[in-house]
Amino acid sequence: MTPDQEFLTDSDINRAVVRIAHEILERNRGADDLVLLGIPTRGVPLAARIAAAMTTIEGREVNVGSLDVGMYRDDLRLRPTVALHPTVIPVDITGRTVVLVDDVLFSGRTIRAAMDALSDAGRPKAVQLAVLVDRGHRDLPIRADYVGKNIPTAREDDVQVTLTETDGTDSVRLVRAGGN
Amino acid sequence: MRHLLSTTDLSQTDALAILDTARELALVADRPVKKLPTLRGRTVVNLFFEDSTRTRISFEAAAKRLSADVINFSAKGSSLSKGESLKDTALTLQAMGADAVVIRHGASGAAHRLANSDWIHGAVINAGDGTHEHPTQALLDAFTMRDHLRDGQGSLDGLNVVIVGDVLHSRVARSNVWLLDTLGANVTLVAPPTLLPVGVETWPCEVSYDLDEAIVKADVVMMLRVQLERMNASFFPSAREYSRRYGLDVPRMATLPDHALVMHPGPMNRGMEIAADVADAERSVIVDQVTNGVHVRMAVLYLLLGGQEG
Structure with missing residues (x-):
């Protein structure tokens, strides 16, 4: 296997975003009482993109924001x-369904921190999780409800997500451990 | 950054990091649960050798909002000599496992002594040492100015700040001069010559004896408290004369530019350095300063204690 592999291109990411938007709307039967919260840094533009896709589909504004979890990390x-x-x-x-959005789901610790942060901000009716990449190796009993792409990895590998808003280009790359 | 002893130690990057962190932490105050778990299990000791209401309460509130355990140690009335008491107290605190010590002391350099001794291994935060420095006050002042006049963003480049009153005894003025200079503001000190320290001409600021002239272009006027407890020597002929020449009253406030802010570190002597109507005026941000004090102190505690040790 090549040491450095582009798993998702910009058009793949676009398709994944649109599919996740459809899935969220399907599961929740519309965008009523939904709030999308992106986890900084790259979850924030992803949440905005998913919300924009949902707006296009439903023809109405979708609540979108950001949730910093830095102070809640373990x-x-x-x-x-x-x-x-x-x-x-x-x-x-409170009383709404929150969809957390992040770029990569790995150990699950960020999501645990995000759930702690959420409970200090109110009491959502339900919390769901959307990620662009699920790379496995969870340390905690957490799973994503919406996944852009499952990428099998070794624990030591590095999954690098870049987005236009934060890095200038859209891509998901897998850098194998020990590769060069 | 391991300790916060003086604003002269802060680069512009450090200072902006504190202000930016404080801006994010300020949002916690608007939430239903005004608490973060970040410093859970850490112990912050408030070691106050001098009286203080707002600074101690502000540090206590800041530490508690970050879930730290707070021990208040008030050394008032201690008969031990200063050197011994500071060392012994520090050793006691070290034995109790203090992760941070917030110290206010009547002797300039006390915080520095504590930080550079091997008595204590935790972070030391200077909450006022003699007539030397009071860095968190300067940081909350800068935060308040930035919040009102710069939309809470960036530096204070080009801002004209006039600091008026008892500069000689004021640790607030010293900390502000250095911090505001670091942040790009232009500082003018206004005081009677008797209340200016020796060597003030080497500070990065202008000096004037004429308040009316200085405030015309001011974006911020900061009135310092006349420290009556330190006024045993004749620094000025009478309180009334001081108030006339260096106090901020309503007619004088009217000569300020429309956007200019009035600040005061507190506690105020209403009618002395600041008229009651000025203190309660719309442009007075004195209450905001107190609120922002908690946010800035949370930021300092987070940046000193939140991460990896050492």
Whole structure:
């Protein structure tokens, strides 16, 4: 296998976003009482894209915001302090269904932190999870409801997601451990 | 950054990191649960050798919002000599496992002494040392200015800040001069010559004796408290004369540009350095300063304690 592999191109990412938008609408029977919250950094533009796709399908605005989980991580003492990102919750989440959006689902620890952060912001009716890439190797009993692409990886591999909004281009690459 | 002792230690990047972090943390105050789990299991000791209401409460609130355990240690009335008491107290705190010590002390350099000793291994935050520095006050002042005049973004480039009053005894003025200079603001100190320290000409600021002239172009006027408890020498002929020449009253406030802010670190002597009507005026952001103090202190605690140790 090649050490550095492009798993998703920009058009693949677009198709995945549109499919996830359809799936969210199908599962929730429309966009009523839905709030999409992206997890910084790359979950935020992804959430905005999914919301835009949902708006196109439904012809109405979809609530979208961001949820910073930096202060809720369980590995704070294992790394240098991280800069904080904005948390923007556009409507009261209590009684609504929140869809968390992130780029890569790996250990599940970010999502655990996000669920803690959510419980401090209100009491959602339900919480769902949409990710662009599920690369496996969970440390916690967490699974995604909507997945753009499952990528089998070794734990040491590196999945690199770039998005136009944050990095200039859209791509998902897998860098194999020990590759060069 | 391991300690926060002086604003002279802060680069513009450091200072902006604190202000940006504080801006995000300010949003926590609007949420139903005004608490973050970030410093759970950490112990913050408030070690206050001098009286203080707002600074101690502000640090306590900040630490509690980050879920740290807070121990308040007030050394008021201690008869031990300063050197011994500081060392012994520090050793006690170290033995109790303090992760951070917030210290206010009447002697300039006390925080520095504590940070550079091997008495204590935690982070040291200077909450006012003698007439030297009070860095978190300067940070909350800068945060308030940025929030009102710069939309909470970027530096304070080109902002004209006039600091008026007892500069000689003011640790707030010292910390502000250095921090505001680092952030790109132009600072003018206005005081009677007797209340200016020796060597003020080497500070990165202008000095004026004429308040009316200085405030015409001011974006911010910061009134300093006349420290009556330190006024044993004759620094000015009478309170009334001081108030006339260096106090901010309503007619004088009217000469300020429309957007200009009035600030005061508190506690105020209403009628002395600031008229009651000025303190309660729309452009007075004195209450905001107190609110922002909690956000800025949360940011400092997070940045010093939130990450990896050492």
